[in-house]
Amino acid sequence: MDKIDLNLIKKPLIIFLIFIISSLTVPFLLPAAFFGAYLFWVVLSLAVILYGLLIIAGGEQK
Amino acid sequence: MSRTSIMLWGLLVWFLLGCIVSYLARRRTGPGIAEYFIANRTIGGFISAMTYSATTYSTFMMVGLVGMTYSVGISAMGFELTYLMGTILLLVLFAPYFWTIAKKYNCISPMELLSKAYQSRSLGAIATLFSMLMLIPYMSVQFTGIGYLLETLTGIPYRVSVFITLIIILVFTLWAGMRSVAWTDCLQSIIMLVSSLLLLYYVMNHFMGGVGQFFKIIQAEHTELLAANKMSYQRFLGLTVPWLFFALTNPQVAQRMFIPKDQRSLKTMIIGFAVFGFIYTLIVIHLGLAARHIIPEVNNTDMITPLILEKTPIMLALIVFLGIVAASVSTINSIILTLSSMCTVDLYGQFFEVDEKTKLMFGKIMVPVIAVLAFLFSLGKFGIIVELSVMSSAGLLALAPSYFGIFWHKRDLTAALSSIITGGLVTVITYFTGYYPLGIWPGVWCIIVSTIVFIAISLLKSPYKNV
Numbered sequence: 456m457d458k459i460d461l462n463l464i465k466k467p468l469i470i471f472l473i474f475i476i477s478s479l480t481v482p483f484l485l486p487a488a489f490f491g492a493y494l495f496w497v498v499l500s501l502a503v504i505l506y507g508l509l510i511i512a513g514g515e516q517k
Numbered sequence: 518m519s520r521t522s523i524m525l526w527g528l529l530v531w532f533l534l535g536c537i538v539s540y541l542a543r544r545r546t547g548p549g550i551a552e553y554f555i556a557n558r559t560i561g562g563f564i565s566a567m568t569y570s571a572t573t574y575s576t577f578m579m580v581g582l583v584g585m586t587y588s589v590g591i592s593a594m595g596f597e598l599t600y601l602m603g604t605i606l607l608l609v610l611f612a613p614y615f616w617t618i619a620k621k622y623n624c625i626s627p628m629e630l631l632s633k634a635y636q637s638r639s640l641g642a643i644a645t646l647f648s649m650l651m652l653i654p655y656m657s658v659q660f661t662g663i664g665y666l667l668e669t670l671t672g673i674p675y676r677v678s679v680f681i682t683l684i685i686i687l688v689f690t691l692w693a694g695m696r697s698v699a700w701t702d703c704l705q706s707i708i709m710l711v712s713s714l715l716l717l718y719y720v721m722n723h724f725m726g727g728v729g730q731f732f733k734i735i736q737a738e739h740t741e742l743l744a745a746n747k748m749s750y751q752r753f754l755g756l757t758v759p760w761l762f763f764a765l766t767n768p769q770v771a772q773r774m775f776i777p778k779d780q781r782s783l784k785t786m787i788i789g790f791a792v793f794g795f796i797y798t799l800i801v802i803h804l805g806l807a808a809r810h811i812i813p814e815v816n817n818t819d820m821i822t823p824l825i826l827e828k829t830p831i832m833l834a835l836i837v838f839l840g841i842v843a844a845s846v847s848t849i850n851s852i853i854l855t856l857s858s859m860c861t862v863d864l865y866g867q868f869f870e871v872d873e874k875t876k877l878m879f880g881k882i883m884v885p886v887i888a889v890l891a892f893l894f895s896l897g898k899f900g901i902i903v904e905l906s907v908m909s910s911a912g913l914l915a916l917a918p919s920y921f922g923i924f925w926h927k928r929d930l931t932a933a934l935s936s937i938i939t940g941g942l943v944t945v946i947t948y949f950t951g952y953y954p955l956g957i958w959p960g961v962w963c964i965i966v967s968t969i970v971f972i973a974i975s976l977l978k979s980p981y982k983n984v
Contacts, residue, residue: 459924464610471606478599479757487744489732493591496598497799503602504791507609511784 467510474503520831524671527835528842531708535689535701542700543693550877553694554625554858555775560699562782566789568702569773571709571847573604573763573794576662578801579713579841583825584818586805590742594802596757601794603761608787611765612774614924616783619775626855627771628863634923635930641863644916647937648768649856651909653887656852657894659845664895669823670838676896682846683892690850691884695776698850705843710793712840713800719833720804720825724811735806742806755958759911762964765920766913769848769855849891857883908948911960915940918964918971925975932974940967 478499482492518526551557560568585593615630624630628648632641660679667678689701725731741747764770777783808821811828815821822841826834861880865871871879918936922928940963947959954962 459611459614461924468606468610471602471610475599475602475606475761478595478602479754482595482745483750485745487740489736489743491743492595492745493743496591496595500598500601500795503605504795507605507791508788510609511787 467506470506471503474499474506520834521671523831523835524838525673527839528667528671531839531842532685532688535685535704538700538704539689539692539697542697546693546696548877549873550858550861550880551623551625552696553877553880554854554861555772556695556699558620558776559778560696560776560782561778562785563789564699564703565773565777565782565786566793567706568699568776568847568851569770569786569790570793570797571702571706571844572769572773572851573790573848574709574797574844575659575848576666576841576845578797579709579804579837579844580662580666580819580822582798582801583805583808584821586742586802587808587815587821588818589748590739590744590806591802592745592748592753593805594798595745596748596753596760597798597802598795599757600760600763601791601798604764604794605787605791607762607764608774608790612783612787613780615771615774616777616780624775626859626862627768627775628859630923631919631933632863632867635919635928635933637930638863638867640919640930640933641859642867643934644919644937645856645859645863647916647941648859648913649887651912652768652852652856653891653894655909656849656891657897659849660891660895663842663845666823666838666841670826670834679892679895682849683888685846686850686853686888687885689846690854690888691881695854698847698854699776702847702851705847706793708836708843709840709847710797710800712836713797713804715833716825716829716837717800717804717807719829720807720811724828725807731803731807734810739806739809742809751953751956751958755960758958758964759914759960762914762917763910766916767910768859769851771920772855772858773851849888853884853887853891856887857881860887908944908959911948911958911963912941912944914960914963915944915967918968922971922975927975929975929978931978932971935974936967936971939970940964943967 478496482495485491485495546552547557549557582593582597618624619630622630622633624633628641628644631644632638660682663682664675664679667673667681668675671678673681690698721728721731725734735742773786774783777786804825805821808825812821812824815824826837829837857880860883861876865879866876915937918940919933922933943966944959944963947953947962953959
């Protein structure tokens with residue numbers, strides 16, 4: 456079976472994991488308001504989508 | 518015309534539209550099992566994105582998640598958006614690799630990929646039986662969902678409703694396999710998105726007095742819904758962790774990584790799904806929040822959406838009803854086709870020397886067999902089925918270490934088999950005894966135990982020789 460170059464995905468994997476760990480923890484420390492956990496989750500999801508787009512676009516250039 | 522008649526006519530028009538799409542797909546369908554089960558890897562980016570979205574999002578969104586948000590507020594959004602983030606991670610980083618090796622080694626089902634990576638027919642067969650065991654109850658809940666919805670909104674008896682669902686699914690699936698499922702899924706996903714968006718627009722303007730007013734009301738009168746910890750943290754983790762790996766562990770979505778025609782289409786699929794998932798989740802969450810203001814004090818949260826629909830104009834209720842049916846049908850037909858492909862490739866094809874034509878015949882027979890099994894299950898005791906279906910999403914997590922093991926040179930067959938069996942057992946035992954050590958939910962225990970078993974046995978055995 457072909458091997459995957461883990462060095463290529465190491466950095467994005469760490470960044471994605473930071474995003475997900477933040478999603479599992481940070482909102483629980485924020486106030487109960489639209490400018491609290493709600494906004495954090497929405498912005499974080501958008502950031503993950505945009506970062507995913509960036510990785511995909513980067514892969515296409517290569 | 519009565520409300521029931523309008524619903525039935527609407528359902529008929531939707532079914533005929535689906536039949537036309539399915540017929541057009543059949544005209545494009547060629548011979549062979551690769552064509553039937555994965556459309557010969559020729560699906561374009563947009564259709565791939567839509568079928569991925571429609572397969573992933575089921576009735577759970579417009580019925581279950583609306584009710585969950587009504588009950589626990591934005592922590593339900595946190596759970597669903599974290600799932601989306603996990604799926605984007607898996608798709609962006611690993612889908613291009615899975616697509617490449619599946620194409621290179623001519624893999625049709627996700628379990629065939631495991632069999633080839635670990636060089637073992639038994640692994641694919643055991644993983645197939647394990648997935649069947651977990652997914653048939655899950656499918657039957659989708660049947661049950663449509664059955665109850667049809668009964669509530671049209672008056673058709675439950676058993677007849679479920680039977681109608683069975684016929685619809687068989688027509689969409691059996692006729693042209695993956696191409697038909699993907700094309701009809703595209704139609705379903707558009708209906709799902711448009712109908713939910715129309716409902717949100719109506720709810721915001723008719724009941725809340727506009728979007729600005731909605732935010733003011735929720736902030737002022739329902740502040741508790743904006744707290745992340747309205748759902749207990751153990752429950753939040755217990756729900757979220759199994760879903761983080763959904764893209765890999767649920768074969769019906771994992772198989773969709775194989776269908777795009779090229780890498781560019783695969784990337785379009787990932788982006789399309791991410792955008793669809795984000796928008797659809799936000800629509801559903803806002804409906805749940807608004808519902809708390811519109812219809813307070815409802816105990817059975819699964820009734821929130823039907824109760825909202827009773828307050829909306831008939832045509833809107835019809836469109837939303839079709840959106841919910843579409844979500845269910847698109848999930849069930851994808852599961853049936855994938856399980857059928859696994860039975861054909863990983864069970865029948867691995868252990869019997871038969872030609873492709875016979876395999877295809879077997880696969881086509883398995884479609885109604887699996888559909889009827891789920892149908893019969895849905896006629897059983899509802900409570901037990903729901904329990905089994907909730908357990909199944911956690912149990913499928915036992916497959917995750919074996920999938921990730923493909924990237925590890927020390928992966929070992931015994932480790933893969935042991936991790937699937939122990940992970941599955943841990944889930945069943947913790948779930949049915951109700952004993953959650955340290956307050957941790959079965960899905961989390963499943964991934965912890967199966968990962969430890971996989972790593973420990975792989976390290977104990979000699980390093981795996983790559984081919």
